[in-house]
Amino acid sequence: MKTAQKRAPWILLAPFLLLFVFTFVLPIASAVGYSFTSVQRLGLFGEGGVTSGFAGFSNYAAALEDGGFIASIGRMLLFGVVQVPVMLILCVILALLLESASAKWPGAFRAAYFVPYGIPGVIATILWSFLYVPGISPITGLFDAMGIPVDFLSPSTVLWSIANIVTWTYTGYNMLIIIAQLKSIPGELYESARMDGAGPFKVAWSIQLPLIRPALVLTGVFSIIGTLQLFAEPQVLATVAPAIDSQYTPNLSAFTQAFTNGDYGVASAQAVIIALAAFVLSFTFLALTNRKR
Amino acid sequence: MNARTTVDPQPGRSAGETEPASAEDRQKPRRKTRNGARSSPGMTILVTGILVVVALYFLVPVYWVIIAATKTSEDLFGTNGFWFAENINxxxxxxxxxxxxxxxxxxxxxxxxxxxxxxxxxxxxxxxxxxxxxxxxxxxxxxxxxxxxxxxxxxxxxxxxxxxxxxxxxxxxxxxxxxxxxxxxxxxxxxxxxxxxxxxxxxxxxxxxxxxxxxxxxxxxxxxxxxxxxxxxxxxxxxxxxxxxxxxxxxxxxxxxxxxxxxxxxxxxxxxxxxxxxxxxxxxxxxxxxxxxxxxxxxxxxxxxxxxxxxxxxxxx
The missing domain is CATH 1.10.3720.10 (MetI-like)
Structure with a gap:
């Protein structure tokens, strides 16, 4: 009996752990390994054989000296600093409105807002690219007719066109997380606030906002990680937007290094840097949000 | 939802809910949420209007592709993207x-x-x-x-x-x-x-x-x-x-x-x-x-x- 209870957790965990080792631990370990390895191909096409050796930090140095890669990280920081707060503020406003007494048909609106989450980023980008490209887009046509020419795909605007696609996709999903937390606020709190004569804005500010904090922190962390991983949207949009180069985001950079340049060492170093940046930013965000409490 | 929703409106209600209750209101109590707040018709129209505009944003690309899928490649460029072409393809x-x-x-x-x-x-x-x-x-x-x-x-x-x-x-x-x-x-x-x-x-x-x-x-x-x-x-x-x-x-x-x-x-x-x-x-x-x-x-x-x-x-x- 006792031995059965000692063995049981490991039997239950075994399938997950086996797959986890295979798809997380080993790949991460080998990425770190590759990032410290240099490969020399002998002869023009490597026909003379391939030798590899310990490279120290030279792949990291190469990754960090690559202006395109550094620029892509800066671009994602700018993207995150603008898009994440805009999206989260939009989520909170929509959640509060849907949970307020003034909203008609809240169920229908909630469902409509959630629809884009189910549409894959690639397909969402194809959809929006049709709405961005002059000639097909009824939106640019509308602006042209009003005498205000707009170009959604110019070097200065295309980042925000991507931000629009991301916001469109994830607002409804994050809003549902916030609504779930709003629903868990005990009714007595509202009751006593009303007794004190608090109006809807006062209730939102001093009861609802502080209590949805955990949900906001959660959605914030996932949005930060998501921003660093941005890939499908810029890659697909690049077919119509020449302003998006092969190093537009950190992930595109690593992808190009690996599959266009065939340099797995530098690509792995970039993947490790992306993962580390995700960790550092998530923990910084968590530390900042915890301290203010 | 439960017992507390039957509480009468408090005297110190906030702006936006201050108009007097009509007879119709008494017969058909205003919609209330679980937080017990009540809403005026003006506020309802404003909030619902905002929600409709936001819904349009989320649904426009889906609407566009429904229209676009009915068009030939020629019409895709030649006709208004928000409405059907004459030729439904x-x-x-x-x-x-x-x-x-x-x-x-x-x-x-x-x-x-x-x-x-x-x-x-x-x-x-x-x-x-x-x-x-x-x-x-x-x-x-x-x-x-x-x-x-x-x-x-x-x-x-x-x-x-x-x-x-x-x-x-x-x-x-x-x-x-x-x-x-x-x-x-x-x-x-x-x-x-x-x-x-x-x-x-x-x-x-x-x-x-x-x-x-x-x-x-x-x-x-x-x-x-x-x-x-x-x-x-x-x-x-x-x-x-x-x-x-x-x-x-x-x-x-x-x-x-x-x-x-x-x-x-x-x-x-x-x-x-x-x-x-x-x-x-x-x-x-x-x-x-x-x-x-x-x-x-x-x-x-x-x-x-x-x-x-x-x-x-x-x-x-």
Whole structure:
């Protein structure tokens, strides 16, 4: 009996752990390994054989000296600093409105807002690219007719066109997380606030906002990680937007290094840097949000 | 909702709710939410108006593709994108989508169903077993294992995809169904949710009484624990289903053979050929429409299941 209870957790965990080792631990370990390895191909096409050796930090140095890669990280920081707060503020406003007494048909609106989450980023980008490209887009046509020419795909605007696609996709999903937390606020709190004569804005500010904090922190962390991983949207949009180069985001950079340049060492170093940046930013965000409490 | 909603309005109501109650109001009390607040008609119109405008934003691309899928490539450029052309070409477009290249679209769709269906079902089961084990058993290494998996939640999926490709290439399973299916079976976030949910909702005394009845540990998990954990399982399943269906980076890296493509890769393949051959516009818009319809229906039906376990668990954690 006792031995059965000692063995049981490991039997239950075994399938997950086996797959986890295979798809997380080993790949991460080998990425770190590759990032410290240099490969020399002998002869023009490597026909003379391939030798590899310990490279120290030279792949990291190469990754960090690559202006395109550094620029892509800066671009994602700018993207995150603008898009994440805009999206989260939009989520909170929509959640509060849907949970307020003034909203008609809240169920229908909630469902409509959630629809884009189910549409894959690639397909969402194809959809929006049709709405961005002059000639097909009824939106640019509308602006042209009003005498205000707009170009959604110019070097200065295309980042925000991507931000629009991301916001469109994830607002409804994050809003549902916030609504779930709003629903868990005990009714007595509202009751006593009303007794004190608090109006809807006062209730939102001093009861609802502080209590949805955990949900906001959660959605914030996932949005930060998501921003660093941005890939499908810029890659697909690049077919119509020449302003998006092969190093537009950190992930595109690593992808190009690996599959266009065939340099797995530098690509792995970039993947490790992306993962580390995700960790550092998530923990910084968590530390900042915890301290203010 | 419960007793407190019958409380009369307080004298000190705020701005926006201060107009006197009419006779009609007394007969038909204004709509109230669980927080007991009341709303004036003016406020209702304003708020609902804002919600309608926002809904238009979220639905415009879907509306556009419904219109676009009825047009020829020529009309796509020549007519207003927000309204039908004179010539409705929907049946021809959809026929083209379904028959092009020996019906490859249907194959991509079936591939996506396979990856997402099998992947999310097994991933949920594995996450449930692991989460339950971490919540309900005391054993050496428990915190280490949990910490390791929690780290996995924060690692960007794309950071592991590249080395995984190199690993799978060495094993000879890159560019096979396995190369997309195997990574889809692991959901660290799912395990994290299952652990929190099992911790909060699976009663240890029920497990003990199962043991006294002589049930094996695995039988206790399969009969007693899984049933209690159902709300969390539904959430993990849906989360994983959408995640796999929407995945692009992993199959892009793993697959070279178009026969193995999921729908996301296939449609992108068509979309990238539009500048060479105009017929690909019709294929892309028609294909996007056909692939979006089931997703929209699924989201509308499933969003009510989304409230449960996911957020409760995540927020408590």
């Amino acid at each position: 929907l049946i021809e477009n959809l026929t083209l989508v379904l028959t092009y290249d020996g019906g490859i679209f249907v194959r991509w769709f079936a591939n996506s169903l396979l990856y997402a269906g099998v992947g999310s079902l097994l991933a949920t089961y594995f996450a449930a077993a692991g989460g339950y084990a971490l919540a309900k058993y005391e054993f050496r290494g428990r915190n280490l294992v949990f910490g390791l998996i929690l780290g996995g939640v924060l690692v960007p999926a794309t950071a592991t995809a590249l080395p995984m490709f190199l690993l799978f290439s060495d094993l000879g399973i890159a560019n096979t169904y396995w190369s997309v299916l195997i990574p889809s079976l692991v959901s660290p976030f799912g395990l994290f949710l299952c652990r929190i949910f099992a911790d909060a909702s699976v009663d240890t005394s029920v497990l003990e009484s199962g043991r006294i009845d002589g049930a094996s540990e695995l039988k206790i998990f399969h009969t007693l624990a899984l049933r209690v954990m159902t709300p969390a399982l539904v959430t993990v399943f849906l989360f994983q289903l959408v995640g796999i269906w929407n995945n692009y980076f992993l199959p892009l890296i793993m697959l070279a053979d178009t026969d193995l493509y999921p729908i996301t890769l296939g449609l992108n393949n068509w979309n990238s050929q539009t500048d060479r051959l105009p017929e690909f516009y019709q294929l892309t818009t028609g294909g996007v429409l056909l692939s979006v319809i089931p997703l929209v229906i699924a989201m509308l039906v499933l969003q009510r299941f989304w409230r449960g376990g996911l957020t409760e668990g995540a927020v408590k954690g």
